[in-house]
Amino acid sequence: MDIFYPFEWLANFLAFNVLALESGTHLADSMQFFFYDSFKIIALILIITHFMSLLRYYLPIEKLRDFLIKHKFYGLDYFLATIFGVITPFCSCSSIPLFIGFIEARIPLGVTFAFLITSPLINEVALALFVGMFGLKITIFYVLAGILIGMIGGFIIGKLHLEKYVEDFVWKVKSQKHNTSSKKIPFSKVVKIVSKEALGITKKIILYVLVGVGLGAFIHGFIPQGFFEKYLQKAGWLGVPLAVILAIPLYSNASGVIPIMESLVSKGVPIGTALALMMAIVGISLPEALILKKVLKWQLLAIFFGIVTLGIIMIGYLFNLFL
Numbered sequence: 001m002d003i004f005y006p007f008e009w010l011a012n013f014l015a016f017n018v019l020a021l022e023s024g025t026h027l028a029d030s031m032q033f034f035f036y037d038s039f040k041i042i043a044l045i046l047i048i049t050h051f052m053s054l055l056r057y058y059l060p061i062e063k064l065r066d067f068l069i070k071h072k073f074y075g076l077d078y079f080l081a082t083i084f085g086v087i088t089p090f091c092s093c094s095s096i097p098l099f100i101g102f103i104e105a106r107i108p109l110g111v112t113f114a115f116l117i118t119s120p121l122i123n124e125v126a127l128a129l130f131v132g133m134f135g136l137k138i139t140i141f142y143v144l145a146g147i148l149i150g151m152i153g154g155f156i157i158g159k160l161h162l163e164k165y166v167e168d169f170v171w172k173v174k175s176q177k178h179n180t181s182s183k184k185i186p187f188s189k190v191v192k193i194v195s196k197e198a199l200g201i202t203k204k205i206i207l208y209v210l211v212g213v214g215l216g217a218f219i220h221g222f223i224p225q226g227f228f229e230k231y232l233q234k235a236g237w238l239g240v241p242l243a244v245i246l247a248i249p250l251y252s253n254a255s256g257v258i259p260i261m262e263s264l265v266s267k268g269v270p271i272g273t274a275l276a277l278m279m280a281i282v283g284i285s286l287p288e289a290l291i292l293k294k295v296l297k298w299q300l301l302a303i304f305f306g307i308v309t310l311g312i313i314m315i316g317y318l319f320n321l322f323l
Contacts (some may be wrong), residue, residue: 085119122146
């Protein structure tokens with residue numbers, strides 16, 4: 001059973017029963033999408049921020065952080081972060097709560113970004129769909145491409161030492177916990193401290209979540225079918241960057257975009273171009289940027305999106321050239 005089924009049921013109830021929208025219409029699809037993703041992402045934010053706050057309170061996160069910083073892993077830490085991204089079945093906006101928790105825990109920034117880049121690009125459902133639609137060979141290359149983008153992107157961000165471009169409130173949350181962790185207090189009071197911290201984080205980003213999901217819901221419901229084939233089928237070498245540009249305002253997860261990718265390929269769009277569209281939709285969407293803007297300053301946000309964009313374009317060209 002899908003763990004998010006209750007949210008889907010509630011979204012359907014609100015859209016089709018409470019608002020009495022006609023199923024299959026643009027407005028109904030948009031509202032159902034908005035309700036479902038809003039409920040799902042807010043629930044994830046609340047659960048994960050509570051969990052990470054409790055984890056920071058009881059576990060020596062500083063020692064883990066120092067261990068990762070001081071010891072030479074020769075890329076293993078970035079690789080492990082991308083593997084963790086692969087096994088977490090989240091879209092870009094859903095993986096942001098975990099990303100925020102990692103930053104607050106002072107996990108190295110580059111390692112944290114390696115997770116954020118990879119998590120929306122690859123998950124087990126997407127892999128199953130990829131194998132069924134494109135075969136094992138292309139699936140393996142797809143996984144390797146996603147991991148490679150995550151590792152290289154995270155490594156570059158880590159070497160640039162961009163911690164100063166993370167919003168101040170993230171570090172302040174960590175400091176508040178540090179000041180209270182040395183006191184032995186009852187667990188009931190710990191829960192109150194943790195809950196207050198987690199709710200405070202949620203309040204700071206909730207508006208951006210709703211705006212981002214709202215934009216994605218509008219495009220999900222109102223962008224006509226066939227829109228992308230029209231511009232990509234005959235674009236040639238310009239198709240890859242054009243696909244990335246067209247994808248920026250969109251929002252979906254990999255599982256939702258892969259069937260669209262298959263449709264594009266079947267209609268003559270080169271596989272690398274279709275893959276670039278898919279990866280850009282799930283990895284560098286405008287809704288994701290709107291949410292991350294509350295956590296990252298624009299300089300780091302621009303560097304992150306620039307690195308991932310270049311990586312996706314290169315992967316698209318390589319797929320077109322060799323597959």
